[in-house]
Amino acid sequence: MDEPQRPQPPDPENLKLDRVEARAAELLLRLVALGLILYSGYALLRPFFPLFLWAVILATALKPLHDGLAARLGGRVKVSATLITLGLLLIAFGPVAALADSLIGTVKAVASHVETHGLRVPALPAFITDLPLVGEQIARFWTSATSNLQATVQKYAPILMPSAGELIGMLGSVAKGVLGVVFAVILTGILLAASTGLSEIGRKLADRLAGRPNGTHVILIATRTIRGVSRGVVGVAVLQALLAGVVLQFFDVAGAGLMAFVGLILCIVQIGLLPIVGPVLIWAWATMPATQALMLTLLLVPITLIDNVLKPVLMSRGLETPASLMLVGVVGGTLSAGVVGVFVGPIVLAVLHDLAREWIDGPDRDAGSGSA
Known part of the structure; x- marks a missing residue:
C-alpha cells in the first residue's frame, strides 16, 4: 500500500521573497x-503661500524695530507686535482712504462744474495735431468730441468702458487684494510676537537640511538680504516719491501729492516713476515757458533714474554679495515672480553665490589648514 505524500516544507527563499513583496506593497x-x-x-494651503511669504519678509525686515520697541516697553513682546501691526494697517490703508476721499471730492467738484457751466471740451494743443502717424486721428476724435460730445461718448463707450462682468471681476480682485494685505499684516504681527521661538526652529531646520554650520549661515544670509532689499526697495522708493512730490509742488503742478503717492506705489512694485514723470514733462513742455520746463526736466529725470545707483549700493550693504549680482536678482525675481521676486531673487542669488564661493575655496582652505 502506497504511503501518502507528506507536504513539502515551504522554501525559505520563497518565504523571504513573499515577505519582501508584502513589505514593499505595504x-x-x-x-x-x-x-x-x-x-x-498643499492644495488647501497653496492660496496662503504668497501671503505667508510676504509675512515672513515683513517680519524679518521689521525684527530690529520690534526688538527695540519691545525693549523700550519693558520686554512686552506682544504689545510691541500689536503696535507694529496697527502701524502697518494704518500705513497700508491711511493713504488709500485719503486718496478715496480726494477722488470723491474731485468727482463732486467736476459734477458741480458741469452742472453750472456745462460740459465743454477744451481746444486741442497744436503740437498734438502735428504728431506723426497718430496726430490726425487724435485731431479727428477731438473735433468729433467738441462738436457732439454725447454722440462721441455713445460711439466709443463699448470700447473704452469694460463690461459689467469685467468690472465685477476687477472689483473682486481689488477686494481679494485688500483682504490679502490685512491677512499678511496680521500674520506678520503673529510672527513678530513669536519671533524668538520661530528663529530657533528655523535655525534647527536649516542645520538639519544643510549641516550645522552651513544651515545657520544660510539663514544669516537670507536675513541680511531681506533687510538689505527692504532698504534698497522701500527706502529708495520713499526717497524718490518724496523728492518728486517736492519738485512737483514747487512748480505748482496740480495733484502733486496724489502723483507722489502713486509714484511711491509704482516704485515699490518696481515700475518706477516714468509713468508719472513722462506725462508731466510732456505737459510741462506744452504749457510752460521753455526755461521753466527745462528746469523741471533737469530735476525730475535724475530723480527718476536715481534708483539705478542707490538700489544696488543699499541692498549689498552688510553683504559679501556683489552689488551687480543683487541687481540681477532684483530684476530676474521681478520678471519671474512679480513683487515677491524682488525679495526672493536676491536671496537665492546671494545664497548660491556664497555656496559657490565656499565650494571653490574649500579645497584651498583644507589644504592650508592641513599644511599648518
Missing part, C-alpha cells in the same frame, strides 16, 4: 497615502 501603500495627505495639505 510601503507603497504608505507612501501613496502620505503623498495624498501632503498633496491635500
Whole structure:
C-alpha cells in the first residue's frame, strides 16, 4: 500500500521573497497615502503661500524695530507686535482712504462744474495735431468730441468702458487684494510676537537640511538680504516719491501729492516713476515757458533714474554679495515672480553665490589648514 505524500516544507527563499513583496506593497501603500495627505495639505494651503511669504519678509525686515520697541516697553513682546501691526494697517490703508476721499471730492467738484457751466471740451494743443502717424486721428476724435460730445461718448463707450462682468471681476480682485494685505499684516504681527521661538526652529531646520554650520549661515544670509532689499526697495522708493512730490509742488503742478503717492506705489512694485514723470514733462513742455520746463526736466529725470545707483549700493550693504549680482536678482525675481521676486531673487542669488564661493575655496582652505 502506497504511503501518502507528506507536504513539502515551504522554501525559505520563497518565504523571504513573499515577505519582501508584502513589505514593499505595504510601503507603497504608505507612501501613496502620505503623498495624498501632503498633496491635500498643499492644495488647501497653496492660496496662503504668497501671503505667508510676504509675512515672513515683513517680519524679518521689521525684527530690529520690534526688538527695540519691545525693549523700550519693558520686554512686552506682544504689545510691541500689536503696535507694529496697527502701524502697518494704518500705513497700508491711511493713504488709500485719503486718496478715496480726494477722488470723491474731485468727482463732486467736476459734477458741480458741469452742472453750472456745462460740459465743454477744451481746444486741442497744436503740437498734438502735428504728431506723426497718430496726430490726425487724435485731431479727428477731438473735433468729433467738441462738436457732439454725447454722440462721441455713445460711439466709443463699448470700447473704452469694460463690461459689467469685467468690472465685477476687477472689483473682486481689488477686494481679494485688500483682504490679502490685512491677512499678511496680521500674520506678520503673529510672527513678530513669536519671533524668538520661530528663529530657533528655523535655525534647527536649516542645520538639519544643510549641516550645522552651513544651515545657520544660510539663514544669516537670507536675513541680511531681506533687510538689505527692504532698504534698497522701500527706502529708495520713499526717497524718490518724496523728492518728486517736492519738485512737483514747487512748480505748482496740480495733484502733486496724489502723483507722489502713486509714484511711491509704482516704485515699490518696481515700475518706477516714468509713468508719472513722462506725462508731466510732456505737459510741462506744452504749457510752460521753455526755461521753466527745462528746469523741471533737469530735476525730475535724475530723480527718476536715481534708483539705478542707490538700489544696488543699499541692498549689498552688510553683504559679501556683489552689488551687480543683487541687481540681477532684483530684476530676474521681478520678471519671474512679480513683487515677491524682488525679495526672493536676491536671496537665492546671494545664497548660491556664497555656496559657490565656499565650494571653490574649500579645497584651498583644507589644504592650508592641513599644511599648518
